[in-house]
Amino acid sequence: MLPSKTKWNFTYKQNEHDQEAPLVKGVSQLTGQLLEKRNIKNPEDVENFLNPSHNHLHDPFLMEGMALATSRVKLAIEQNEKILVYGDYDADGVSSTTVMIEALREAGATCEFYIPNRFTEGYGPNEAAFREAAASGYSLIITVDNGIAAVHEAEVAKEVGIDLIITDHHEVQNELPDAYVIIHPKTSPDYPFNELAGVGVAFKFAQALLNRLPEHLLDMVALGTIADLVPLTNENRALVHLGLKALSQSKRIGLNALKEICSIEGAIDEEMVGFSIGPRVNAVGRLQDASPAVDLFLTQDPEDATQLAGFINQVNQERQKIVSQIAKEAEEILLSGEQPLGEVIVVAKEGWNPGVLGIVASKLVRQFDRPAIVLAIDPEKEQAKGSARSIVAFDLFSNCMEIRDHFLHFGGHSQAAGMTLDVEGIDHLRSSLCLLAQQKLTDDDYQQILDIEMSVNIEDISLQQIDEINKLRPFGMGNPKPLFHIKETPKEVRLIGSQQNHLKMLFNRDKSKLDGIAFGMGDLYHQIAPSSELDVVGELSINEWNGRKSVQIMIKDMQVQKWQLFDLRGSKHLEKKLDFPHGEQTIAISFNGENRSPHDIPIIPVSELDSLNPKDVQRIVLLDMPKQLSQLSEVIQKLVPNNIYACYQVENSAYFTSLPTRDHFKWFYGMLIRRKSFHLVKDREKLAERKGWNVSMIDFISQVFFELGFVKMEDGLITIESSPSQKELTESLLYQERREQLYVEQTLYYSSYKELKGWLDEQRETVKEEVLNGL
Structure with missing residues (x-):
């Protein structure tokens, strides 16, 4: 099996x-x-x-606040106000920023973008950035792919005289920011679909602002939607379907430079975006400022595009190395017991790059089959910042919201989240989440599901x-x-x-x-x-x-649902041919005192079989053959192993010196009567040549006659007993052993794979029949 x-x-x-x-x-x-x-x-x-089409896209004005938001932007354009697009550092945020900037510029706005630094500012709006925007003359800020949790920052915006338009798609928390307007599918009861990505919301804003469908922006919509792992149903399906065509035919200079780096030609599908383009765009914001990614998509200069695409690819290669190193360190910490491996993994260390911890968390989820939070410790601030990924049965967002007081900052979805907390609260966070998992999950919930x-x-x-x-x-x-x-x-x-x-x-x-x-x-x-x-x-x-x-x-x-036979009969170099999985007990069986086994597998003599619990044995390695088939039958029926490895060899085989027939014995005995004596050492070679017999067969016949008392043997000279008792050949133990050895070899060694497996199947079936009959 x-x-x-x-x-x-x-x-x-x-x-x-x-x-x-x-x-x-x-x-x-x-x-x-x-x-x-x-x-x-x-x-x-x-x-x-x-056949998804434009007809499947919903009216952007069904989204609550859309009319007010577009009116405010048009007023800003009329009054020549400066607009700041406040983005995010992942692929969804980068594509959202690109969509919003291009739409605003096309509408005639004076605008720039700002993406916070993941390491110095963290996710979402922050007070310092808003105050700096006010000082720089911005009177309107539009967030894309962030802002729904920015309660304090919304108050700051009011204080400094900035109107704040929030466009976001992340989970709505207990309190909404007091912004000028919030555009969010999940706060819009009349909007037919609430699972848009951040770039999807930005695109709807662009559609409303321009009063037409901006098809030239669909390439960015496909990129952000696929990379953000939102459901590809309803409107998202239409947006991505149309967007993939736009990606394939895009004249966007920076995007085509990135496609060339990725060796992508012709039609683009969602896997190319998800595994080639998206990770490279994400990498920039994970390791440093994400602004070059937006610059790449906005540039009109081919030379700049080539340089930016090359730079982004280089950053992605560095990201891969960092992820690999951190994942290895996290695994060692957990397996060594340095930090507990509980129902929910919470692992933290100084020096880890916070930008890649979501990827590391995903690796840990796959490896250990449980939710994982990976945190980077900042010793100066005495804070830990990181990312979480989860299993299907454990909703990260809802469970973490139950213990919201553990975090300084928190946000995300059911399967992914980001957070910041005090270092002293790490152990408390772990124990709280493990307790919630114990209360809500069963053992089956931890196993990955296909x-x-x-x-x-x-x-x-x-x-x-x-x-x-x-x-x-x-x-x-x-x-x-x-x-x-x-x-x-x-x-x-x-x-x-x-x-x-x-x-x-x-x-x-x-x-x-x-x-x-x-x-x-x-x-x-x-x-x-x-x-x-x-x-x-x-x-x-x-x-x-x-x-x-x-x-x-x-x-x-x-x-493999049925038991397996691994046929290694007569094989040498077994160490190279055997590889056993960890966690499944494997034992070697010896019938004749064999004391060596491959990979130092524990050897169990047949006499100690009763000391084993059959449930603990999944695999048996047969080191030698039994004297009798019943011995192996007993092993199979006792242990009923899932996998059997036949690793035995044959020495002094009886198979090629076949068992003498009754006629062989009759002729030899008649010869002794005629000759009165026969000397094994001197005469057997001649007799073997004359009769075409094997020498060992002559020795065997002589030994059987001697055991039955038919002949005398002294110094190799055989003579007839004068009045022997009448006995059958089968009464000879030697004859019985040779016959059994021949049968054992024929069944276990010289049989085909199919024949051997069939015989072993019969032994297992005996166990089934006994169970069915209640024995």
Whole structure:
């Protein structure tokens, strides 16, 4: 057996729709099921989902405060007031800032942008920046992607004579700022969709201000929306669908320079944004001032664009190194017990870069399967600042709001948050969150979950089918990329990659072929036995190589549900061929006193079998063969292991010196009667050559006759007993042992893989029958 690393949630019952007719007209049965699972059933909904358009965008004036906000901006333009766009340092904030600046300038405003420094100012509005803006002659500040928690800063704005327009999408807290106007989907009961990203809200403002749809800004909308991981449903789906086309065709000089850095050509999809463009834009604000990212998207100078794109890429490379180092340090702190590894991880250290701690927290969540808060300690301020990421079952925002008094600053979403607190409160925060987790979560809640759309057969997977599934794009939160389950025995499993840390599989049934790629799962190579039926879960995709296309599944997890036999009979260098997972007890079984085992696995003599608890043993390594098959049967039926490693060899084999027949014994005895005597040392070679027998067979026949009292043996000379007792050959213990040895070797060593596994299956079935019969 091979357990899955995650919890598999089959969201679709395969027999619910056992019909040939498609569920949705115009698409295949499989795609129709995917649409139905998304509650998209009638023709109009299907058309809207598969073909998002401008018609699916909502009226920006349905958002509360929009009319007042646009009137105030138009007044500022008429009166030539200076407007400051106050942004944020992540990709959503950068794209929001770009959208707002371009819209304001297009409307004729005099404006500049300001993005606070993550390290010296922190997230969101701050008093010093507002006072400096007033001193610099700004009379109107528009926040983008921040501000909903800026209660104090709103008061400061009033005090210094600045009108504050807040545009934000983050969770609304207990008290709203007393701003000139707040534009926020979740404070707008008449707005049909409340899950816009910060850039989505900024875009709606731009649409209202310009009184038309600013399609040239959709590239930034797609970037910010995808990078901020908001649900790609409803209006967000339309915005990203249109925005990806705009990204692909964009004439924005800075964006194209960044695409060239990322080696992106042609059509852009959400994965390219999420894994290539977005992280690079985020990196600047994580390590320093994010302003160069906005400059990149606003510039009209090709030379500046090339330099800025190169700089941003360099910063991203540095970010990757810092993340790797901090993640390693955090792991060591937790595993060493230096800081507790509780139900909720709270790990802190001086010297960590606060800008990358969200990424580190995500890594810890995946590694330890629990919420994680990673904090950087500032010894001068005696404060800790950091980021949090969570598991599905634990809402970070709501749980942290229950203990809001622990924080100096706090904000975020259900799965991600940022906070600042006093250093002395770190332990209290950890214990409080762990207590909440103990009260609200079960053991199953901590295991990562894969939501599986459906099980498919490889013959149902084709290039055309995958193209049709891709019509459901863009994938993201609220519309996840479908995960499929396949049950099949791979024809081939091999290690790939420069470090041999990935798996490649080939599934083949009739004329259908499917490649499987499992990145980072090379450690499972030695845990998959040949001929094992695998359950794999992954994403279907198309691989294109040298102009040829083929179907493949990008494997996310796998398992083997049945017990496995690893056939290493007669193999040398077992150390290289055996690799056992941590946390699963493996023991070696010896029938004949073997005292060496690979990897120093503990050796258990058969005589001590009763000392073992079968539940504690998942794997057994058979070091040698038993004298009798019943001995191995007893081991199998006692332990019922999930995995058996046959590692034994044969010396002095009985298989190739076959058991003499009754005719062999009869002829030899007749020869003794005729000759009166026979000398083993002097005569057996001649007899073996004459009869075509093996010398060892002559020795064996002689020993059996001697044991039964048919002959005398003295110094190698054999003579007939004058009046022997009548006995059967089977009464000889030597004969019985040789016959059993031959049977043991034939069953356990010289059998095929299929034959050996079949025999072991029979022993396991005996246990099942006893359990079923109540024994």
